[in-house]
Each structure stands twice: as C-alpha cells, then as structure tokens.
Amino acid sequence: MQEKFVPNFSCQFNADPLAFFSFSNQEILSFTMKIRNIQTQKARIDSNIRNAYINFSEMTISVVVVNAEYGGKLIRGYGFCSNGRYAQCQIIKERFLPRIFNSDLSKVLDENGVLDPRKIWQTFMQNEKPGGHGDRAVAAGALDMAFWDVYAKAYQKPLWKILSEQFNDNQFDEQIFVYPGGGYYYPGKGYDGLKDEFKKYQDQGYKVLKMKVGGDSIDEDLRRIEAALSVVGKGENLCVDANARFDLNEALAFADAIQHYNLMWYEEPLDPDDFLSHAILAERYAPSIATGENLFSKHGLQNLLRHGGLRPDRDWIQLDPALSYGLTHYLEIIKLVENFGWSRRRLIPHGGHQLALNIAAGLQTGGSESYPGVFQPFGGFADDYEIVDGFIRPQEQPGLGIEEKSDLFNKIQEVFD
Amino acid sequence: MQEKFVPNFSCQFNADPLAFFSFSNQEILSFTMKIRNIQTQKARIDSNIRNAYINFSEMTISVVVVNAEYGGKLIRGYGFCSNGRYAQCQIIKERFLPRIFNSDLSKVLDENGVLDPRKIWQTFMQNEKPGGHGDRAVAAGALDMAFWDVYAKAYQKPLWKILSEQFNDNQFDEQIFVYPGGGYYYPGKGYDGLKDEFKKYQDQGYKVLKMKVGGDSIDEDLRRIEAALSVVGKGENLCVDANARFDLNEALAFADAIQHYNLMWYEEPLDPDDFLSHAILAERYAPSIATGENLFSKHGLQNLLRHGGLRPDRDWIQLDPALSYGLTHYLEIIKLVENFGWSRRRLIPHGGHQLALNIAAGLQTGGSESYPGVFQPFGGFADDYEIVDGFIRPQEQPGLGIEEKSDLFNKIQEVFD
Numbered sequence: 164m165q166e167k168f169v170p171n172f173s174c175q176f177n178a179d180p181l182a183f184f185s186f187s188n189q190e191i192l193s194f195t196m197k198i199r200n201i202q203t204q205k206a207r208i209d210s211n212i213r214n215a216y217i218n219f220s221e222m223t224i225s226v227v228v229v230n231a232e233y234g235g236k237l238i239r240g241y242g243f244c245s246n247g248r249y250a251q252c253q254i255i256k257e258r259f260l261p262r263i264f265n266s267d268l269s270k271v272l273d274e275n276g277v278l279d280p281r282k283i284w285q286t287f288m289q290n291e292k293p294g295g296h297g298d299r300a301v302a303a304g305a306l307d308m309a310f311w312d313v314y315a316k317a318y319q320k321p322l323w324k325i326l327s328e329q330f331n332d333n334q335f336d337e338q339i340f341v342y343p344g345g346g347y348y349y350p351g352k353g354y355d356g357l358k359d360e361f362k363k364y365q366d367q368g369y370k371v372l373k374m375k376v377g378g379d380s381i382d383e384d385l386r387r388i389e390a391a392l393s394v395v396g397k398g399e400n401l402c403v404d405a406n407a408r409f410d411l412n413e414a415l416a417f418a419d420a421i422q423h424y425n426l427m428w429y430e431e432p433l434d435p436d437d438f439l440s441h442a443i444l445a446e447r448y449a450p451s452i453a454t455g456e457n458l459f460s461k462h463g464l465q466n467l468l469r470h471g472g473l474r475p476d477r478d479w480i481q482l483d484p485a486l487s488y489g490l491t492h493y494l495e496i497i498k499l500v501e502n503f504g505w506s507r508r509r510l511i512p513h514g515g516h517q518l519a520l521n522i523a524a525g526l527q528t529g530g531s532e533s534y535p536g537v538f539q540p541f542g543g544f545a546d547d548y549e550i551v552d553g554f555i556r557p558q559e560q561p562g563l564g565i566e567e568k569s570d571l572f573n574k575i576q577e578v579f580d
Numbered sequence: 581m582q583e584k585f586v587p588n589f590s591c592q593f594n595a596d597p598l599a600f601f602s603f604s605n606q607e608i609l610s611f612t613m614k615i616r617n618i619q620t621q622k623a624r625i626d627s628n629i630r631n632a633y634i635n636f637s638e639m640t641i642s643v644v645v646v647n648a649e650y651g652g653k654l655i656r657g658y659g660f661c662s663n664g665r666y667a668q669c670q671i672i673k674e675r676f677l678p679r680i681f682n683s684d685l686s687k688v689l690d691e692n693g694v695l696d697p698r699k700i701w702q703t704f705m706q707n708e709k710p711g712g713h714g715d716r717a718v719a720a721g722a723l724d725m726a727f728w729d730v731y732a733k734a735y736q737k738p739l740w741k742i743l744s745e746q747f748n749d750n751q752f753d754e755q756i757f758v759y760p761g762g763g764y765y766y767p768g769k770g771y772d773g774l775k776d777e778f779k780k781y782q783d784q785g786y787k788v789l790k791m792k793v794g795g796d797s798i799d800e801d802l803r804r805i806e807a808a809l810s811v812v813g814k815g816e817n818l819c820v821d822a823n824a825r826f827d828l829n830e831a832l833a834f835a836d837a838i839q840h841y842n843l844m845w846y847e848e849p850l851d852p853d854d855f856l857s858h859a860i861l862a863e864r865y866a867p868s869i870a871t872g873e874n875l876f877s878k879h880g881l882q883n884l885l886r887h888g889g890l891r892p893d894r895d896w897i898q899l900d901p902a903l904s905y906g907l908t909h910y911l912e913i914i915k916l917v918e919n920f921g922w923s924r925r926r927l928i929p930h931g932g933h934q935l936a937l938n939i940a941a942g943l944q945t946g947g948s949e950s951y952p953g954v955f956q957p958f959g960g961f962a963d964d965y966e967i968v969d970g971f972i973r974p975q976e977q978p979g980l981g982i983e984e985k986s987d988l989f990n991k992i993q994e995v996f997d
Contacts, residue, residue: 205674217707221678247709253670254715257622261638290634292664293824294852294874297714298671407710435711436879439886457711462853469856470887 195276196317198268199230199237201260203305204578205250206243208538212347215377215408223250224541225302226578227309231278231317238316241565241575242309244301245485245514246538247456251302258299259287259306277317280310284491296460300488307489308518312562321564322518323557326525330494338554339523340530342402342427343367344515346374346391347537354390360536361394367535368550371400371427377408381420388424398450404430407457411440418448428453428479436463442472453479456513459487461499468503475505479529483513484522497526515542517563524557540570612693613734615685616647616654618677620722621995622667623660625955629764632794632825640667641958642719643995644726648695648734655733658982658992659726661718662902662931663955664873668719675716676704676723694734697727701908713877717905724906725935725980733979739935740974743942747911755971756940757947759819759844760784761932763791763808764954771807777953778811784952785967788817788844794825798837805841815867821847824874828857835865845870845896853880859889870896873930876904878916885920892922896946900930901939914943932959934980941974957987 206226210219227242244251263286271282284307291299315322327335343364346357361372374391376384388403395401403426409417414432421429428451433440435457445452452473458464464482467473473480480500484493497507508529512519515534523531533555534542545558545567558564566572623643627636644659661668680703688699701724708716732739744752760781763774778789791808793801805820812818820843826834831849838846845868850857852874862869869890875881881899884890890897897917901910914924925946929936932951940948950972951959962975962984975981983989 217709221675221707223674248712249671249675251670251715253668254666257640258638258666290638292634292874294880295665295714295717295876296853297712297716297876298668299714300712434879436713436877436883438883457709459712459714460853462851463711466853466855466883466887470883 193276194234195269196231196233196238196272196278196313198263198278199232201227201229201263201306201309202579203227203252203255203260205252206541206574206578208246208541210537212349212537213378214347214375214404214406216406217247219246222246225250225252225255225305226575227255227305228575228579229309229313231313233277233317238313240309240311240313240316241563242305242307242312243485243516243541244305245483245516246541248298248301248486251298251305254299254302255306258291259302262287262289275317277314278310280307280314280489281491281494283307283310284489294462296458296463296487300459300492301486303488303492304483304485305489307491308485308563311490311518312565316562319561321558321560322521322562323525326490326521331526334527335557336524336527337556339520339557340371340511340553341369341520341533341550341555342371342373342530342553343369343535344373344404344513344532344542345534345536346372346404348375348378354387357387358390358394361391364535365394368552369533369535370553371395371402373402373404373430375406376403376417377405381417384417385420388421392424398424398426400427402427402430402453405432407431407434409433411437411443414440414444415447418444422448422450425450427451430454430481431456436466438466438470441467442470445472445474445478451477451479453481453511455481456483456486458482461492461495464496464499468500468505475503475509478509480505480510481513481532482510483519485514485516485518490518490522493522497528517544517558517565517568520544520555520557521563540568540574543568543571610693611651612686613648613650613655613689613695613730615680615695616649618644618646618680618723618726619996620644620669620672620677622669623958623991623995625663625958627954629766629954630795631764631792631821631823633823634664636663639663642667642669642672642722643992644672644722645992645996646726646730648730650694650734655730657726657728657730657733658980659722659724659729660902660933660958661722662900662933663958665715665718665903668715668722671716671719672723675708676719679704679706692734694731695727697724697731697906698908698911700724700727701906711879713875713880713904717876717909718903720905720909721900721902722906724908725902728907728935729979729982736978738975738978739938739980740942743907743938748943751944752974753941753944754973756937756974757788757928757970758786758937758950758967758972759788759790759947759970760786760952761790761821761930761949761959762953763789763821765792765795771804774804775807775811778808781952782811785969786950786952787970788812788819790819790821790847792823793820793834794822798834801834802837805838809841815841815843817844819844819847819870822849824848824851826850828854828860831857831861832864835861839865839867842867844868847871847898848873853883855883855887858884859887862889862891862895868894868896870898870928872898873900873903875899878909878912881913881916885917885922892920892926895926897922897927898930898949899927900936902931902933902935907935907939910939914945934961934975934982934985937961937972937974938980957985957991960985960988
C-alpha cells in the first residue's frame with residue numbers, strides 16, 4: 164500500500180485555477196479526484212446575422228464549470244455548447260447533474276484517481292431513452308467538454324496531446340487546416356460588405372473561406388459567389404453553405420448552377436435527416452458536398468453513410484463535438500467513420516471552438532471550422548493564435564486552452580458572477 | 581363591417597373554465613381570441629417500474645396551461661408531454677413563449693377569430709434549426725396540445741370531432757382499439773405478478789395486452805411470454821416490447837425464438853434510428869413489427885419508411901403526437917404515411933393519453949395505446965370510460981376531455997398552485 168500523500172498547502176478553492184502545479188508520479192498515484200461543484204448558466208450570443216434558415220437574434224448557449232479537487236488543488240474545467248441550438252441548462256441541472264452526484268464517483272476514476280470523462284458520460288446518460296438526439300446531445304456536449312478540460316489539466320497537458328497519446332498512437336498534427344465560418348447575411352451588407360469581410364479573413368491568414376447561400380434567388384447568390392471569387396481567386400478556396408434551406412429540387416437546381424465553379428464544398432444543401440435526397444444530389448453534383456452539423460449522434464451519421472450516397476474521396480462530414488454528446492461521443496464517431504472505410508481526414512468539425520481545434524490536432528481530422536468574427540467570445544481560438552496560409556498550430560496550455568482566450572475567459576467569469 | 585360585439589358579462593378569469601357557453605354565429609364572427617397567459621410546470625410521474633432500457637424513478641413531464649379569452653369568456657387549454665423523455669419547461673419558457681408573445685397574434689387567427697394552433701406552431705418554431713428532433717419535439721408536443729384544447733373548446737366540440745370535420749371528410753370512429761401499455765418489470769413481480777396484472781386488464785375489458793421483454797435472458801422472457809399467453813389465450817392477443825434494447829444479432833435471435841407464437845406485434849426490437857437493421861429483421865421475422873415512439877418527427881418516419889423495410893400490410897407505426905411536435909405535426913405524419921402508400925390504420929400512437937384517443941377517433945388511425953395502471957394521472961382516459969372487448973368510445977366533452985379525468989384535472993390544478 165502506498166502512503167497517503169498529504170498536501171502541505173491548504174485546499175485553495177479560490178485560488179487561481181491557472182496556477183498549475185506539478186506532482187511526482189508517486190504522489191499522483193495516491194490522489195483521488197473529487198468534484199467540489201458543477202455550475203451551469205445560460206449565456207447570450209445574440210447578433211443580427213442570419214443564415215438562410217434562422218436569424219441569431221435570440222441565440223443562447225450553455226456554459227458549464229466543473230470545480231474538482233485533485234491532490235489538494237483546485238482544477239477548474241470549462242465547457243460550453245456551440246452556437247445554433249440554444250442553452251440547455253435544464254437538461255444539465257435536472258437530469259445530468261443529479262445522476263453524477265447520486266453515483267459512486269470512486270467508480271468513475273482512472274488508474275491515477277482522475278475522473279474519467281468517458282465513465283462520467285455513462286453516469287450522466289443513465290435512464291436516457293434511445294433516439295431523439297437533439298437538445299440532450301447539446302447539453303451533454305457542454306458538460307462533457309468541461310470534464311475533458313479537467314482531465315487534461317489534471318495531467319497538465321494540452322487536451323490534443325492527451326488525445327494523441329491515448330487514442331491516436333501518439334500521432335498528431337502541428338498544423339491544422341481552418342476556415343472561417345463567415346459570409347453571413349446581415350442587413351445592408353451587399354457585395355462590397357462580403358468582399359471586405361473576405362479580405363479581412365485573408366489578412367488574418369485564412370485561405371479557404373465560406374459564405375452563406377440560399378437566402379436569395381439563385382441569380383442573386385451567383386452574383387454574391389462571383390463577388391467572393393473575385394477575392395479568393397478560385398473555386399477551391401470557396402465553400403458555400405445553404406444551411407439546409409433547400410428541398411431536393413432546389414438543391415439540384417442550385418447544384419447545376421454552381422457545378423462549374425468546382426467549389427471546395429457545397430454545405431448543408433438539404434434537410435440533414437433526408438439521406439435519400441443527399442444520395443440523389445451526389446449522383447448529379449460531382450464536386451464535394453459537406454454536411455453533418457445538424458445530425459448530433461453516431462446514429463445519424465451511420466444513416467448518412469449508409470443511405471446518403473456520400474463519396475469517401477471528396478465529401479466532408481461536419482458533426483460538431485460540442486453539439487453531439489461531446490468529445491466522448493466523437494471518439495465513437497471517428498470509429499464509425501473508419502468502420503465504414505472512410506478516412507478520419509474527411510471529418511471537419513463544425514463550431515469554430517477550441518474543442519474542435521484540440522480534436523483536429525490530437526486525433527488528426529481534416530481540420531476545424533473557425534469563427535474569427537462571429538459567435539464571440541465562444542467562437543475562435545487563443546488570443547495569440549496565428550493563421551498561416553489557412554493553417555493554425557494547436558495551443559501549448561493544459562486543457563482546452565480557454566484561459567488563453569481572454570474575452571472568453573472573462574465572459575465565463577462574468578456569467579458565473 | 582360587422583359591429584363589434586360587446587359581451588354583457590364581465591371577463592371572468594377566475595370563472596370555472598368548464599362553464600361552456602354558446603354564442604350566435606354572428607357573435608362569433610366578431611370575436612378575436614386573445615392569450616391572457618401561458619404557464620408551464622414540471623410534474624413528477626416517477627415510479628419503480630422499468631423497461632429493458634431505463635427505469636422510471638426520476639421521470640418528469642411538462643404540463644402547460646393556456647388561458648385564452650374569447651367573446652369575453654375564459655377558455656383554458658391543457659397540454660402535457662408523454663412519459664419517457666422528461667420535462668422540457670426551459671425550451672417552452674425561453675424559446676417558444678417569447679416568440680408567441682413577441683408576434684402579432686392577429687395573424688394567427690382563423691376566420692372566426694380563434695387562435696389557429698397550426699399558425700401558433702409556426703410562430704413558436706421560428707428560428708429553430710432543422711434536424712435534432714428530440715427534447716424540442718417533446719416541448720412542442722405539450723404546448724401544441726394546450727392550443728388544440730383551447731381551439732376545440734372555443735368551438736365547443738370534442739377535439740376528435742373537430743379533427744373529423746376539418747381533416748377527415750367528417751369520418752370518425754365510434755369504437756377505438758386500445759391496448760394497455762403494461763407488463764413492466766418491477767421488483768419481485770414474477771410470473772404470477774404478470775398474470776395477475778393481465779387478468780386485471782381483462783377484467784377492465786381489454787383484449788390485446790402488452791408486456792416488456794429484453795430485460796432478462798431469452799429463456800426467461802420465453803417463460804414470461806408463456807405465462808402471459810396462459811392468460812390471453814393466443815398470440816394475436818399479445819404484444820412484446822423490447823424498448824430498443826437489442827442490437828441486430830440479439831433482435832434476430834429473439835425474433836427466431838418468438839416467431840412461432842405469431843404475436844400481435846414485436847415492438848421496438850432495435851435502436852429507433854437503425855433503419856437498415858429493421859429491414860434485415862423484417863426479412864427474417866414474418867409476423868408484425870411495431871416501432872416509432874422514439875422517432876419524434878416526420879423526418880425520422882420518412883427514413884423508417886424508406887430504409888426500414890417495414891411492411892404496409894402488417895407492421896405498426898407508433899409515433900407519439902405528444903412527444904413529436906404535437907397534433908399539428910401529426911397531421912403531417914398522416915399525410916406522409918399516405919404518400920408512402922400506407923394506410924393511416926397502421927398508425928397506433930404511443931402514449932396512452934387523451935390526445936392520442938382523440939386523434940384515433942377523429943382521424944381514424946388504427947387505435948391508441950392506453951395506460952390504465954401506469955404513468956398516472958397523465959396516462960388513461962376519462963373517469964367513466966368503459967372498455968368493451970378491447971375498444972373504447974371517444975369522449976363527448978369539448979376539447980381533449982381532460983376535465984373528465986378527475987385525477988389528472990386535480991393534478992394539473994395542484995401543479996400550478
């Protein structure tokens with residue numbers, strides 16, 4: 164039996180959670196992580212932008228803070244859901260948290276006494292019926308993120324490094340493809356507004372850019388696409404995103420109109436659950452199609468891969484780990500994709516947040532969305548990040564790196580004040 | 581222009597909402613319904629029963645009350661979601677209700693100045709992204725139900741009669757097939773417990789009975805099925821429900837073991853979203869399959885009908901209108917089923933509530949589930965209902981008839997006290 168390590172400092176629950184610490188291996192073996200408390204709050208990220216399906220004037224998200232104690236030290240983990248599906252605090256507070264606090268947490272530790280996010284996930288998802296992967300998946304995404312942040316901080320490593328070591332044979336990417344999820348509609352924007360926005364992204368180092376379509380007539384969208392192409396130069400630098408606005412006939416008509424541009428991808432042409440229509444579209448539209456941000460689970464993705472007719476050599480899958488039951492579930496999504504014979508490089512997670520970036524780096528997906536201008540402060544990466552020719556390096560800070568994005572970190576403090 | 585009708589009684593917001601009233605046609609033409617307020621609360625329906633997937637020890641549901649004013653009178657509409665997916669009050673309060681109250685309600689009236697539930701639905705579903713049909717569908721189910729209750733009460737007719745007149749060429753059923761959603765597992769129940777439960781249902785007039793399976797080994801389930809058959813007599817009077825517990829191999833093994841009983845149906849053998857596995861099962865299992873209570877939208881059902889291999893001459897579809905965006909959306913589900921060449925008689929809504937019964941009567945589905953013993957007081961029908969040889973008559977009271985189910989009516993008053 165190892166002797167119990169007694170820390171020689173008092174338990175500093177008001178301490179700076181960034182004061183990371185170091186323990187010897189023997190010390191770590193004697194520790195047992197405990198949860199001090201878990202809080203969740205709604206935050207507003209409303210704005211006047213819109214896509215072809217909704218406007219974002221009333222958008223909210225859930226923020227989660229897990230305060231854990233390990234070796235006498237406070238470890239604070241942060242989580243949030245991506246934009247688009249609203250805050251889900253009731254599900255977290257009334258369903259997930261009681262299950263965590265009513266369970267025996269000694270059974271959800273790893274071999275070093277650290278809370279294992281995958282076992283925590285199993286705990287909070289007890290007594291949830293199958294099917295219905297919607298708001299619940301969003302709530303789970305925020306909570307799961309906070310537990311992974313705690314986990315990586317306990318090991319004093321960036322999350323991407325943990326993922327690389329534990330789930331990817333120590334492989335990782337030092338350069339991650341990113342593209343800004345921009346080109347939204349807003350009042351009075353016009354062609355020049357779109358071009359100015361795109362030039363700004365280029366100045367920031369982005370190469371592949373994305374714009375919304377489907378909000379106007381095809382003719383108007385073609386004029387907007389031409390304006391965008393005048394900035395990005397060629398089709399392989401431009402994505403268009405219809406946000407599931409089209410029915411099959413409209414999606415086909417739009418496909419015919421843009422096919423000759425050979426764009427980087429044509430995103431969410433159809434209702435996300437209408438797999439057969441995707442298959443019909445893929446018969447007619449030769450360039451890349453991208454979809455998946457509104458599927459929310461491996462069950463939905465399984466149907467897309469079985470029935471959606473997508474092509475493993477060119478199409479893109481965009482499930483968002485922060486909307487789809489979290490990183491824990493995303494590990495299963497990667498397995499599923501590979502079971503279907505696809506490369507994980509065909510995955511580019513939606514959401515433009517630091518979780519997606521850590522996943523892209525440590526699990527080597529095809530890249531990550533980025534939100535340099537929208538859904539602030541939850542979108543975007545660390546303050547000092549640099550985009551070079553459309554690629555970014557992952558952060559060096561432990562956990563998700565949320566402390567290094569000062570507007571986000573301040574906002575989280577403010578939300579829980 | 582018609583002269584504005586001025587009611588000669590004061591607006592009685594504390595009046596008995598059951599004091600129904602009559603107006604002349606001309607009076608009605610001058611009325612404009614207004615919403616006084618909408619309230620929603622969580623109610624507990626926890627119990628010690630379980631199915632093969634979850635236990636119900638922490639189950640909650642949302643209850644909604646809409647207080648509307650029409651012709652100087654209060655009309656109070658009640659709604660709730662079915663059991664199984666928990667209360668969704670945050671979605672109702674924070675997303676749906678502000679959209680209703682921020683909209684111009686004069687645009688959502690029908691030609692008699694009555695709030696049209698279908699237009700209200702469009703109002704509260706604004707700015708909701710496509711896909712992700714889960715908790716949101718449950719929240720919408722409860723809210724939509726309350727507006728249909730108001731609507732039918734404004735016309736002083738049972739809801740089934742409104743449905744018959746407006747959506748079913750005046751056709752309706754006077755006798756509706758019902759079966760009790762019983763046979764749950766609970767501690768210490770045993771074979772005799774199951775048989776006693778089934779005899780009680782028979783004494784109440786039910787003929788087709790249902791039991792849970794999948795919680796034990798196949799051998800144990802077969803012994804339980806034999807016990808049940810000793811009461812119901814033959815396979816066509818017995819349904820088994822696996823509550824999505826099985827993977828494909830388990831579902832096939834179970835199918836092989838029960839095929840010779842030729843049961844009324846084999847319910848939820850598989851994950852609700854695993855359509856391909858349903859198709860494989862249907863290749864091997866000749867008797868009826870039933871599923872759909874965990875699909876939640878026409879999008880899910882469309883995939884089941886496209887990819888699930890179900891057979892229009894024998895299989896059953898069980899989407900629950902109170903979990904799946906409400907009656908408003910169920911009207912589209914009926915259309916979808918018929919577009920696929922199926923009869924609406926293949927629909928037997930899950931939920932055992934008065935909404936499903938009104939739908940079954942007025943829209944002539946194949947019947948309705950019934951909860952004589954569980955999920956009280958929200959399950960079940962009016963106090964004086966009578967089951968004869970497995971059939972029930974619809975209620976004569978205006979609206980859903982919730983006031984005629986005294987335990988439910990009392991519970992709702994208590995929840996809002």
